[in-house]
Amino acid sequence: MSDRPEVWLNCAASLDGRIALAGGRRARLSGPEDLRRVQEMRAAADGIVVGVGTVVLDDPSLRVHWELLDGRRGKDPARIVVDGSGRTPERARVLDGSLPTIVLTSRSSPRTYPTGVERIAAGSGRVDLAEAFRALAARGMRHLMVEGGAELFASIVRARLFDRWTVYYAPVAIGGVxxxxxxxxxEIERLEDAAHLDLRSIERIGEGFLATYLPRTEGRRDGQPPRT
Ligand SMILES: NC(=O)c1ccc[n+]([C@@H]2O[C@H](COP(=O)([O-])OP(=O)(O)OC[C@H]3O[C@@H](n4cnc5c(N)ncnc54)[C@H](OP(=O)(O)O)[C@@H]3O)[C@@H](O)[C@H]2O)c1
Incomplete structure (x- = not known):
């Protein structure tokens, strides 16, 4: 039994695996059908998590757009930002006080946040995500949805702190550096050190497709299928 919440990663990517445009400029890769699916995922989560890099570049609202869900209205998930050194801009939408918001930060960060924004310190320098997720579980959170970006995904995948990963692949190629x-x-130099996944399903959604993966917990991690 895990002492952290269930963690689902979700993002939209180009066919070549890019999640934004040059320099990190936001790309609206999801079509209407996928946007609705994302709202369903958000509505089912206790918290929606992003890294501060995403807040700086995209300024997301991290809210459920209930109007896309057939008039349904449920409990709003908390907005959760991983912000080790206190870089969240003061005017960021996640700090507007309109919804419950939590900042996961490091013990060394001197940053304070507006009233109503909860601060959870875990780790020094970078946020210790395992510790921070345990603290969220202790607050009754059972299910987190992590939306990115690239650095936060890398840390979570490296530490195997996730239970499901969905990627919507849009029919577009971005490339570049x-x-x-x-x-x-x-920086993985040996395939056995890479995160191995099990492909659960592929589903056409609008003009793209959704791939669902689970982390591989059994079997070989050398690129070969598990022994049966
Ligand atoms: N297509 C999609 O679905 C999608 C979704 C979301 C984002 N994006 C894109 O992703 C890009 C942003 O990604 P990004 O990689 O620059 O930033 P990010 O992953 O959103 O945030 C990374 C930052 O979080 C902080 N952090 C603190 N502790 C950390 C830890 N343990 N592990 C990882 N990060 C930690 C670090 O900043 P400090 O060192 O200052 O703490 C780090 O630089 C944007 O271009 C955005 O458009 C795309």
């Missing part, structure tokens, strides 16, 4: 990939910062 500075457009962020799905994961940044992992």
């Amino acid at each position: 500075t457009a962020p990939p799905l994961l940044r910062g992992l």
Whole structure:
């Protein structure tokens, strides 16, 4: 039994695995059908998590757009930002006080946040994600949805802190050098050290497709299928 919440990663990527345009400029890769699916995922989560890099570049609202869900209205998930050194801009939408918001930060960060924004310190320098996720579980959170970006995904995947990963692949190719990939910062030199996944399903959604993966917990990690 895990002492952290269930963690689902979700993002939209180009066919070549880029999640934004050159320099990290936001790309609207999801079509209407996928946007609706993302709202369903958000609505089912206790918290929606992003890295501060995404907040700086995209300024997301991290809210559920209930109007896309057939008039349904449920409990809003908390907005959660991983911000080790306190870089969240003061005017960021996640700090507007309109919804419950938590900042996961490091013990060394001197930054304070507006009233109503909860601060959870875990780790020094970078946020210790395992510790931070345990703290969220202790607050009753059972299910987190992590939306990116590339550095946060890399840390979570490296530490195997996830239970499901969905990628919507849009029928577009971006390329270039500075457009962020799905994961940044992992330098893997041996295939057995890479995160191995099990492909659960592939589904056409609008003009693209959705691939669902689970982390491989059994079997060989050398690129060969598990022994049966
Ligand atoms: N297509 C999609 O679905 C999608 C979704 C979301 C984002 N994006 C794109 O992703 C890009 C942003 O990604 P990014 O890689 O620049 O930033 P990011 O992953 O959103 O945030 C990374 C930052 O989080 C902080 N952090 C603290 N502790 C960390 C830890 N343990 N592990 C990882 N990060 C930690 C670090 O900043 P400090 O060192 O200052 O703490 C780090 O630089 C944007 O271009 C955005 O458009 C795309």
